[in-house]
Amino acid sequence: MDKSGREPNPLITVAEAGGFTPGLLGTVLARVARSAPKEISRREIAAGWPGTARPVDRRPILQPTVSKAVRQLAKYGLLAEGTRQKQGRNWVRHLRLGGGFVTATAHVMQKRSQPTGVTTLLCDIGGTRILAERTRMFTDSEASWELLARTIHQHVHLLTESDSTKSLFGVGVEVGAPTIGGVVTPITEATGTTGFSADLGGMLRRLFDHDPIPGTPSLAIVVENDVSCLTSLVYRDLGYRSTDLAVVAILDEGVGGGLIMDGLLRRGRSGRAMEVGHLIVDLPPGWRDDEPDTAHQRLVRTRWARLAEPVKCRCGLLGHVDAFSTPSSIRRDLGRHHEDDELPWTSLAAAVAATDAPHSSSVFACAGAAFGRGLAHVCNVADPGELVLFVPEGLVPPVPEPFAEFITCAEHELEESFAVRGRPSTTYQWRPLPPTRDALARLFGRAAAVRVLDTIIEQALQLDDDLDQLAS
Incomplete structure (x- = not known):
């Protein structure tokens, strides 16, 4: 938590530095990311897509307001000018996601309730390109969630040291278990449906607070179920064309699912929504x-x-x-x-x-x-x-x-x-599903990057809603 009791969020930091509402910058960033890796015009950003599936895309924004928001996002490297394209009689510069930030993601390999290894990747913030990666497998005697957190922290330091010109946008970890608020609850026969819990998000937060990434004052940390991450990636790749989407994946030890309802990812009260593998059939x-x-x-x-x-x-x-x-x-x-x-x-x-x-x-x-x-x-x-x-x-x-x-x-x-x-x-x-472990790690790593971006934008929009309620 920051001094205001909020989860650290780089988008909120960028907004407050320029006197913008976080929700405005979040809306503009979301609309550019919607088209990634393709480019988009300021006019398209301003018009939005009324009646479309995602709430963030529906409301038009005045074009001068969009231009101001774009300048602030570009100043911090979240957006960048793209190619010149003809729009009516004029030639205009389109926009794309910027290269000033990167996202670190971790694909956790598991056997039953214990992590067996991790592949940590460095991606662009849109999850379209993988820039670098590192993998470590654990022995049975050393495997633990604490070791997993320390390994991810070490990997992120090593990966970001290779390019100090980019800031770290966030860290996204996807795991094959129910998660809520950064807490992982693996399901085992010994513990049944309640399972023991591992506060992986809390472990990572303490490690990054104690030994932070240089130049990253507001690091978002997102721990999410693997198929929920995959659902976010699929939703983006499908162009957000449906308000309701279900994704189900058959992995080696379990059948998992993710659910989009009314344009938003739904996890349930304890993160156990869409545990398809535990339906009685x-x-x-x-x-x-x-x-x-x-x-x-x-x-x-x-x-x-x-x-x-x-x-x-x-x-x-x-x-089941x-x-x-x-x-x-x-x-x-x-x-x-x-x-x-x-x-x-x-x-x-x-x-x-x-x-x-x-x-x-x-x-x-x-x-x-x-x-x-x-x-x-x-x-x-x-x-x-x-x-x-x-x-x-x-x-x-x-x-x-x-x-x-x-x-x-x-x-x-x-x-x-x-x-x-x-x-x-x-x-x-x-x-x-990809046929090799490396390819599977890259798919889920990209999915985790999309989930980090979506989470950061959702938090920014929620902050605006909270402020509106306080003012009313």
């Missing part, structure tokens, strides 16, 4: 016992015959999506253990090659049905306009058998759900 949403014995019912019973042998989720409860649909669960059902040096998809493909075809098809059908039922629950509750599904590269359609069984069963359960059946309201698309 023993029966499909909308199932009715009094229906006649249809082909659909027989198909569902066949796919879900293994429910007679309940499988425990890593949280200790039965019948994670118990069936993750690569680690599929490997278990195929009778193969995962080696630490193997990538999830590599070991999954090897397990299929060593298993007879009927059994493989049954396993993938069950995994797909469980995943589809989880998605059906998401659509029934949130009714998103768009649904983006990240899965291992080898599961993105079109794929051969038995992998195709996963997609067929997942899509069937999703399309039969109450919210989707017979309605064109929710569209969905499959996307591949």
Whole structure:
């Protein structure tokens, strides 16, 4: 906290230095970032996009006000003049995100409730380019959240020392666990759904306060769930075209989700919103016992015959999506253990090659049905306009058998759900996760940079709202 009791925020510092309201600078910066890495004109910034999905884009701003805000942001390197382009009869300079600031992000690798390593990256503030990176893996005996915080702090110092001309905008850390207010609560079988907590944000704040980055008086620190970060990146890449978006990703040990509602990321009270992997899927949403014995019912019973042998989720409860649909669960059902040096998809493909075809098809059908039922629950509750599904590269359609069984069963359960059946309201698309650990770290690192930028802008806008309420 700063002297005013606020979270440190470089945008608020820049605004107050020039006598601007933080919300104005945040709005201008958000509209330039919306187009990144493309450039945008002052006229477009001023007009905004009335009726669009994001609240920050809706309200027009007077063009002279925009010009003043641009000068202040450019003075500190947050914006820069771009190319000259013709606008009507005149030639004007367009704008782009500036190079005066960089963002440090950390992709945390985990096994169960403990961090096993971290890749720290230096990105431009828009998360479009990666400038440098460092990785450290932890041994089982040394792994801890305290060591993770110290490693990130050390990495950020080393990465920023290579270019002292740029200031540090913020530090973003994405973790594969629920987070709220910088506190991480990994889910384990021993602790169930409550989990122990690690105040990773607090650890990092103390380290950076004690040993700060030179020239960075207001360092924002954001600790966020990995798929929530990915959701922010997807939302930006989709052009903020929908007010409601759900993103679901199948990672090795868990199925996670992120949710945009009314143009804003939603985390829930304790950061556990969209824990898709812990939805119970023993029966499909909308199932009715009094229906006649249809082909659909027989198909569902066949796919879900293994429910007679309940499988425990890593949280200790039965019948969750994670118990069936993750690569680690599929490997278990195929009778193969995962080696630490193997990538999830590599070991999954090897397990299929060593298993007879009927059994493989049954396993993938069950995994797909469980995943589809989880998605059906998401659509029934949130009714998103768009649904983006990240899965291992080898599961993105079109794929051969038995992998195709996963997609067929997942899509069937999703399309039969109450919210989707017979309605064109929710569209969905499959996307591949990167096939290597390094590429995965870079994807999530870029996503964390977008989340840092969004968080800093949201805090600036919220401060304006708070001041307006005090004045009214």
